[in-house]
Amino acid sequence: MRGFSSLALIGILFLGACGSKKSTSQEKAVPSSAVPQxxxxxxxxxxxxxxxxxxIACMELEKASEHSDSNLRMVVIQDLKNFDGCLVVQFxxxxCSSTEAHLRWISTDTNNHQLALYVDNPGDCExxxxxxxxxxxxxxxxxxxxMILEFKNDFSADFSAN
Known part of the structure; x- marks a missing residue:
């Protein structure tokens, strides 16, 4: 009976170690301090x-209704700047590697524009x-x-529009 309880204890410790390692590997590098804006x-x-x-070459906006978001990942916006009709976005x-960015135009109400910034799937690296x-x-x-811009994205905690 003593051998069985030792074996059971080793099994429980092994399963516990595997479970904790799995949850650690699923954490992402994007800071949790992101806040809605x-x-x-x-x-x-x-x-x-x-x-x-x-x-400076400015990329065109994409109409959200004309594109799928299925293989895209939303980003955290760190900074926005104005450059002669272009929006400069740091995110x-x-x-695993840098990839293409897509600024999607979701809707407009007078001068209010709802937008979302995505990147192509960059892989599951940290x-x-x-x-x-x-x-x-x-x-x-x-x-x-x-214009007044409203993003679906989160912003970094230290973002300020002023």
Missing amino acids: SKIKMQDLEPYEIQGDVA QYSG MLIEERWHFDLQVLGPNPND
Whole structure:
């Protein structure tokens, strides 16, 4: 009987160790300090300044109704800046490598625009990836500075629109 109880104890310890290792491997590198953000006025964002004669290419927005989100991952927004009708977004996510970003236009109510920023599936690695992309807001209207943006994404805890 003594041998059976020792064997049972070893089995319980082994199963406990396996379970705790599994839960640790599922944690993501995106900080848990992300917070939801209310509406952001484009005119309140700091201007994005570039050094020298550097050309900035702004990516087009995608209409959410025309695309699937099934193979995309939402990101945490760290910073937003205004650059002559373009929205400069700094963001982070966890994955194996950097990938393509997609700013999806969900809906519009007057000058209020609901958006979501995604990346193509970067894999299930624990590496924290930080990127900056530029998106053209001209498709939303002729006066980007009058726009109010509302994101489905979370923002990093230290984000400030001012």
